[in-house]
Amino acid sequence: MSRRKLADLGLDLPLLPTSTVGSFPKPPELVEARAKAARNALTRGELDRLERRATEFWVRTQEELDLDVLVDGEQYRGDMVAYFAATLEGFASGGLVRSYGNRYYHKPVIVGPVRWKAPITVEWWRWTQALTGRPVKGMLTGPYTIMDWSFNDYYPDRRSACLALAREVRKELEALLEAGARIVQIDEPALSVRPEELGFAVEAMHTVVDGLPAYYIVHACFGAFETIYPGLLDLPVENLDLAISHSALDLLAMFEKDPFTKDLSLGVLDVHSHATESPDEVAARIRRGTAVLPADRIWVDPDCGLKTRTVEESRAKLAAMMAGVRAVRAAAAAAAGR
Ligand SMILES: [Zn+2]
Numbered sequence: 001m002s003r004r005k006l007a008d009l010g011l012d013l014p015l016l017p018t019s020t021v022g023s024f025p026k027p028p029e030l031v032e033a034r035a036k037a038a039r040n041a042l043t044r045g046e047l048d049r050l051e052r053r054a055t056e057f058w059v060r061t062q063e064e065l066d067l068d069v070l071v072d073g074e075q076y077r078g079d080m081v082a083y084f085a086a087t088l089e090g091f092a093s094g095g096l097v098r099s100y101g102n103r104y105y106h107k108p109v110i111v112g113p114v115r116w117k118a119p120i121t122v123e124w125w126r127w128t129q130a131l132t133g134r135p136v137k138g139m140l141t142g143p144y145t146i147m148d149w150s151f152n153d154y155y156p157d158r159r160s161a162c163l164a165l166a167r168e169v170r171k172e173l174e175a176l177l178e179a180g181a182r183i184v185q186i187d188e189p190a191l192s193v194r195p196e197e198l199g200f201a202v203e204a205m206h207t208v209v210d211g212l213p214a215y216y217i218v219h220a221c222f223g224a225f226e227t228i229y230p231g232l233l234d235l236p237v238e239n240l241d242l243a244i245s246h247s248a249l250d251l252l253a254m255f256e257k258d259p260f261t262k263d264l265s266l267g268v269l270d271v272h273s274h275a276t277e278s279p280d281e282v283a284a285r286i287r288r289g290t291a292v293l294p295a296d297r298i299w300v301d302p303d304c305g306l307k308t309r310t311v312e313e314s315r316a317k318l319a320a321m322m323a324g325v326r327a328v329r330a331a332a333a334a335a336a337g338r
Helices: 002-008 028-038 044-065 080-085 122-129 143-148 158-179 195-209 251-257 279-290 311-337
Strands: 089-092 096-098 104-106 109-115 138-141 183-187 215-220 239-243 263-267 298-301
Touching (some): 044 122, 080 104, 080 138, 080 143, 109 158, 143 158, 158 183, 158 195, 183 195, 239 298, 251 279, 263 279, 279 311, 298 311
Parallel strands (some): 138 183, 183 215, 215 239, 263 298
Antiparallel strands (some): 089 109, 096 104
């Protein structure tokens, strides 16, 4: 079903399309430059030059690895929510809070009506897409996660904050589609935080995407999926991206009870581990997916963004992922030819 949607959008992807979740590590000189820029010891222009150089490096790396759907690598972003809040009207920057592990970010505060006033992601998307003939995903942070990872000092409750944000995220999506994006990933890592709020998270997603033509992927990591499944299937998107590499989650049992009705992006690389998976491990993880869903509804990617790994670790893990995918594709081709 979704294959037809891809075809309608002019996208011809191989069996088991491969992609990544969004972020890649920043090369050391860019990390250093960002720290300098933060204390005004580097011009915006110089930082911009390094961000573009790093983005181009990651585009070429993805092409060399032969990934099908590329990302810009988010070399210009710190935190995924703060990045959006910085450009949306109605937010103030708050104090430092811990997100996960030893990572800290300035938790934004909603202090007035949120309003989209200018494109946030479009310029980077356009610039990156111009570097390559392969499709580049548009990347948005979803309204539920922006709401959940912000303080709310303005709206009467979480639902109204979330729905107000959804109307503004839709404007960003419209700008992205107008620029030419055909595959858009909407990051909602906070989705499983409060299962009782899934209803309005779904409502918000309708507000974002309804009537706008693209192939939509929702990335939901940190998941306790069993608490929001099968309700998760109500999201009006084509593809759900779930981390399975190190979860004990038994997809088979879950999907046997409530059939999975969408395309599935299978996270097959543990982004929190230094160890590189073997191609065999990756292939085995893909087969966990093909055991429960037709192969033409499965995409393959890492569990989450790779920004916490080094450049070399990321490259090695993705090379293993691609070798695993090629093995499964070859086996499928051989089976079809029999
Ligand atoms: Zn993630």
